[in-house]
Amino acid sequence: MPASDLQRFKADFFKALAHPIRIRLLELLRVRERSVQELQAALGLDQSTVSQQLAVLRAKHVVGARKEGTTVRYAVRDPLVGSLLDLARRIFNNQLTGTRTMLRELQREARRPGRR
Amino acid sequence: MPASDLQRFKADFFKALAHPIRIRLLELLRVRERSVQELQAALGLDQSTVSQQLAVLRAKHVVGARKEGTTVRYAVRDPLVGSLLDLARRIFNNQLTGTRTMLRELQREARRPGRR
DNA sequence: TGACTATATAAGAATATTGCTATATAAACT
DNA sequence: AGTTTATATAGCAATATTCTTATATAGTCA
Numbered sequence: 301m302p303a304s305d306l307q308r309f310k311a312d313f314f315k316a317l318a319h320p321i322r323i324r325l326l327e328l329l330r331v332r333e334r335s336v337q338e339l340q341a342a343l344g345l346d347q348s349t350v351s352q353q354l355a356v357l358r359a360k361h362v363v364g365a366r367k368e369g370t371t372v373r374y375a376v377r378d379p380l381v382g383s384l385l386d387l388a389r390r391i392f393n394n395q396l397t398g399t400r401t402m403l404r405e406l407q408r409e410a411r412r413p414g415r416r
Numbered sequence: 417m418p419a420s421d422l423q424r425f426k427a428d429f430f431k432a433l434a435h436p437i438r439i440r441l442l443e444l445l446r447v448r449e450r451s452v453q454e455l456q457a458a459l460g461l462d463q464s465t466v467s468q469q470l471a472v473l474r475a476k477h478v479v480g481a482r483k484e485g486t487t488v489r490y491a492v493r494d495p496l497v498g499s500l501l502d503l504a505r506r507i508f509n510n511q512l513t514g515t516r517t518m519l520r521e522l523q524r525e526a527r528r529p530g531r532r
Numbered sequence: 533t534g535a536c537t538a539t540a541t542a543a544g545a546a547t548a549t550t551g552c553t554a555t556a557t558a559a560a561c562t
Numbered sequence: 563a564g565t566t567t568a569t570a571t572a573g574c575a576a577t578a579t580t581c582t583t584a585t586a587t588a589g590t591c592a
Binding site for chain 3: 335336337347348350351352354355367369370371372
Binding site: 533534535536537538539540541542543544545546547548549550551552553554555556557558559560561562 | 563564565566567568569570571572573574575576577578579580581582583584585586587588589590591592
């Protein structure tokens with residue numbers, strides 16, 4: 301596999317996570333397996349939307365589906381995906397903290413103008 | 417911040433990683449700070465392309481830029497991004513292993529047909 | 533078989549991202 | 563001031579993703 305293929309593969313994986321609905325689906329699925337109905341109800345979205353976004357996650361092998369009678373249960377395929385989301389959460393937290401800090405800093409500057 | 421905004425924020429972060437060139441940039445930058453020129457040379461891409469993709473990473477606050485005379489040096493803003501890439505690498509590895517295993521399994525089935 | 537339920541997929545307009553090429557800005561140097 | 567070097571951005575066609583609505587499939591049960 302040429303290196304460029306590998307980068308494309310990696311990019312595709314991140315692309316799978318790059319949608320608000322898919323993030324919410326994964327945050328539910330990382331806890332436990334769930335049927336499409338459950339997901340649909342939990343997110344207040346219509347069936348088609350949920351099914352489509354699950355299809356994207358399935359195509360990238362992030363989740364797996366298990367058919368049971370007429371319902372299909374989805375689950376995260378690799379528990380490391382959960383860790384990835386946790387790590388991402390820590391990064392977001394740093395970013396937001398940075399932003400808030402910067403805002404506070406800006407306000408401080410405004411209160412003592414020209415002090416540099 | 418409503419929950420949906422947060423999910424959009426998270427999705428945007430992953431979107432920043434969802435491009436082969438940006439992955440390669442980050443893999444270089446996680447080692448150390450680099451100028452646009454260095455990145456350009458290392459990846460064999462033209463100036464405009466590199467600058468554009470860096471702009472995407474900058475917009476999502478994944479990297480930061482530091483101007484030094486006429487050159488601009490980029491760096492990853494949060495070292496956790498490096499950890500994230502490592503974790504992602506482990507996930508890819510599991511996936512590919514799975515694929516290879518499946519391929520091997522398929523071949524095994526072909527050799528003993530109808531054995532189910 | 534027919535109706536019902538759960539899920540998947542198709543089709544196409546709306547929107548966003550990419551890839552190119554050209555141009556702009558800004559610092560340093562003559 | 564004019565030129566060179568490093569970087570950024572604009573403009574726009576090509577491509578990919580998303581959203582919405584409609585339809586298809588497949589299992590279950592009367």
